[in-house]
Amino acid sequence: MSHPPTGTSAGQGEVSAAMRAAASEVRPRLGTGRSDRLPALFDFLLERTLAGAPPNEQQIADEVFSNGRTGLDRRDANVRVYIHRLRRLLNDMPAMADGTRLDLPVGSYMLRLVEPSGENVLDATPDVLASPAPRPFGRSSAGFVLALVAAILLAIGGWFAFRPATGAGLAKAMPWAALVGSDRPITLVMGDYYLFTSISGQGAGAARPIQVWDRTVPTREDLIIYQMLNPDKAAQVADHNQQYVTSGTIAATFAIRNALRRDAAFRKRSIRLVSASQLSPELLKSTDVVYVGQMSGLGAILRDPFVQASPFRLDDSLVGMTDMASGKQYHSDGVELRDEKMPRRDYGYIARIPGPAGNSLLVIASLRDPGLREMADLVVDTVRLGTLRDTVARAPQGFEALYQVRTLGSANLGATPVLQRPVRTQGIWDRSASTPEYRPIATSTAGQR
Structure with a gap:
């Protein structure tokens, strides 16, 4: 009690x-x-x-x-x-x-x-949601997620209201110029993560259920597969169709939407907000899609074409990636603060590829939230966007750019371009990327990122 x-x-x-x-x-x-x-x-x-x-x-x-x-x-x-x-x-x-x-x-x-009842509020990492008593949200938690996001956006809206106006002239700068001339709606897609419920035992002595994020179980379908392959453990996990969105993703999405609303070229376009798990093939085909989030939150429907277009491969740790074209590795320092005076490093990423029906797909991403905040600032600043070389950014097949983001304590110190290059997009909508072998839940990684 x-x-x-x-x-x-x-x-x-x-x-x-x-x-x-x-x-x-x-x-x-x-x-x-x-x-x-x-x-x-x-x-x-x-x-x-x-x-x-x-x-x-x-x-x-x-x-x-x-x-x-x-x-x-x-x-x-x-x-x-x-x-x-x-x-x-x-x-x-x-x-x-x-x-x-x-x-x-x-x-x-x-x-x-x-009191000594054995009840604990469990947690995993700073950016992973955990809860001692998950609540079912009827048919789906999608409405709950969007309602929660809307509430947070309103809460942080006051902060953005005092920022210097950005967004003017975005239509003339890449990658936004690729969206000009279209009357399609714009879909802002927030990276998210699937949570399932872990249930240990039954009765008065059982531990309270907790929500778990596991990188080997990225969707509810993967949880069903796990239950089918492990019938003796099927009753120990449950699906409530819940997704988690990081605070950095929410803030970056709001900043980008705010900037688009201020630009005359985008002001009259319909701008909708969905999580990556809610992105449907219909939206992918009929709207211009802008992904905002960590690289690990892309979701299969967007990851498939980008894996084919880009040589970057995310490491199993999800805080590093390798450029298969050069063999170079890029690793985020993460969020651990050993000393507030020590600089930290993250990596931000911007890319554009043509969509499946003449539309455009943009990715504004990072390895961790510090890099994402910096990328959100960069892509709505036409002066900073000028660092993108026109010969690369305007390549008809699309491009990608990597930035090293420097931070000190809670402050970002700017972003330095690491590479810019065109990407290969021919045929990416005609074939699927290779599917990794299914890996059942690994106890050692459950709830960790």
């Missing part, structure tokens, strides 16, 4: 005292290094919890990570990274003498005091 963080009269005082006692056990384990913000983050969340005033991500960024700065970037990744670190540390902490311990539930910035 969970103790509520706040209450009335004596009950509230007892809970507050119990939480402070638990906090006194936790705090010495948080470290004291200057660059480690865990103690400050923990103290801030504790006081806001006891006050019954849950903070939002921006308030945490301002109070804990701002260093006296104002107007800190709302996309600051430090908050999510350190929240994840704190949650993991609390999960690993031994219970107090009475069996209670502090807990930071997924999706919440309020601490919670829980």
